Amino acid sequence: MQIDRLGIHDSVSAVFPPEQLRDALSGTGPDVGIVDDQSARECDGVVTFAHEEEFLDCDWIHSIQAGYDRFPLDELENRGVVLTNSTGIHGDSVGETVAGYMLMLARRLGQYARQQERTEWDRPAWDVPFTLAGESVCVVGLGTLGRGIAERANALGMEVTGVRRSGEPVEGVDRVYASGDLHEAIAGPTFVALATPLTEETRGLIGEAELAAMDEGSHLINVARGGVVDQEALISALDEEGIRGAALDVFAEEPLPEGSPLWTMEDVLVTPHAAAYTRGYYESIAGLVQTNLERVGADEPFENRVV
Numbered sequence: 001m002q003i004d005r006l007g008i009h010d011s012v013s014a015v016f017p018p019e020q021l022r023d024a025l026s027g028t029g030p031d032v033g034i035v036d037d038q039s040a041r042e043c044d045g046v047v048t049f050a051h052e053e054e055f056l057d058c059d060w061i062h063s064i065q066a067g068y069d070r071f072p073l074d075e076l077e078n079r080g081v082v083l084t085n086s087t088g089i090h091g092d093s094v095g096e097t098v099a100g101y102m103l104m105l106a107r108r109l110g111q112y113a114r115q116q117e118r119t120e121w122d123r124p125a126w127d128v129p130f131t132l133a134g135e136s137v138c139v140v141g142l143g144t145l146g147r148g149i150a151e152r153a154n155a156l157g158m159e160v161t162g163v164r165r166s167g168e169p170v171e172g173v174d175r176v177y178a179s180g181d182l183h184e185a186i187a188g189p190t191f192v193a194l195a196t197p198l199t200e201e202t203r204g205l206i207g208e209a210e211l212a213a214m215d216e217g218s219h220l221i222n223v224a225r226g227g228v229v230d231q232e233a234l235i236s237a238l239d240e241e242g243i244r245g246a247a248l249d250v251f252a253e254e255p256l257p258e259g260s261p262l263w264t265m266e267d268v269l270v271t272p273h274a275a276a277y278t279r280g281y282y283e284s285i286a287g288l289v290q291t292n293l294e295r296v297g298a299d300e301p302f303e304n305r306v307v
């Protein structure tokens with residue numbers, strides 16, 4: 001493979017200005033330009049947020065996301081198009097966001113922020129606030145995101161358990177369960193944080209039965225993908241006090257429709273699929289793309305190859 005022309009698809013503007021990445025990649029070898037769907041066809045490689053049919057004419061697609069659920073994997077395979085993703089760069093951003101969610105819920109900061117909007121001075125019931133120290137979190141998915149979450153939870157004095165397919169141990173996680181033992185893993189902790197990819201195996205991973213297995217005082221955190229959770233079952237569990245609260249960055253439909261009850265539930269935090277946003281995002285992407293350009297040049301295997 002030879003990458004003479006590299007396109008930065010205009011869809012990356014959902015996360016950062018395309019010019020930032022173009023400038024960061026200038027001088028790395030190929031001719032780098034900002035492209036739309038049509039002009040992407042003329043590129044050997046394209047760096048993108050969205051997927052477009054036109055990219056099937058390229059040799060290489062680099063997604064600026066870790067999640068690859070929006071790409072037609074079989075079709076890419078059949079057409080011989082390489083897909084690489086951006087796993088490995090979100091440990092700090094998403095780890096800090098999840099630490100923030102847990103602090104907001106435990107220390108009632110979300111409640112006070114809502115009250116401030118209404119200039120309302122109202123202290124919490126004595127038995128509602130708690131400290132994270134001594135509480136527990138089960139992190140489902142122990143890759144980049146999961147480890148970033150586990151690291152912060154440890155620093156906050158929490159007991160950290162987790163779930164991954166293999167069940168193999170992970171540093172900083174007191175006990176790791178294999179995915180077959182999910183119910184056992186999520187039954188006790190104060191927080192269950194979801195950080196898996198959306199795949200055939202994880203679609204609907206958290207449904208009615210899993211929510212029923214969770215503790216009544218617990219909170220579900222989802223920074224993975226909306227499809228990992230049965231959202232209707234979650235709304236019912238929150239309504240019926242089967243669980244205490246939730247912090248959600250991803251939803252069945254995005255943007256979350258205006259009429260969703262999740263917007264106004266007291267112990268629910270809604271963020272606009274923004275857990276990973278950071279002003280340094282384009283620099284991390286430039287690093288990944290540059291590494292792969294060097295690898296292509298040296299005839300070495302791609303890093304973060306999905307297809």
Ligand code: NDP
Pocket residue numbers: 066067068086087088090094140141142143144145146163164165166167179195196197198201202223224225249250273274275276277
């Ligand atoms: P990684 O590939 O680094 O980690 C994925 C982890 O999920 C692995 O530990 C893997 O297990 C585990 N896993 C996969 N399938 C299952 C399963 N059935 N049961 C339990 N665990 C499972 O990915 P990242 O951490 O980089 O990203 C994870 C996902 O998070 C992305 O695919 C994306 O959808 C989402 N994401 C969301 C962001 C946001 O803005 N909200 C930002 C970045 C990512 P094993 O270790 O055994 O392989």
Ligand code: 7N6
Pocket residue numbers: 015064065066067068086090273276277
């Ligand atoms: C844009 C979202 C991912 O999968 O969804 C996230 O990487 C990224 C910052």
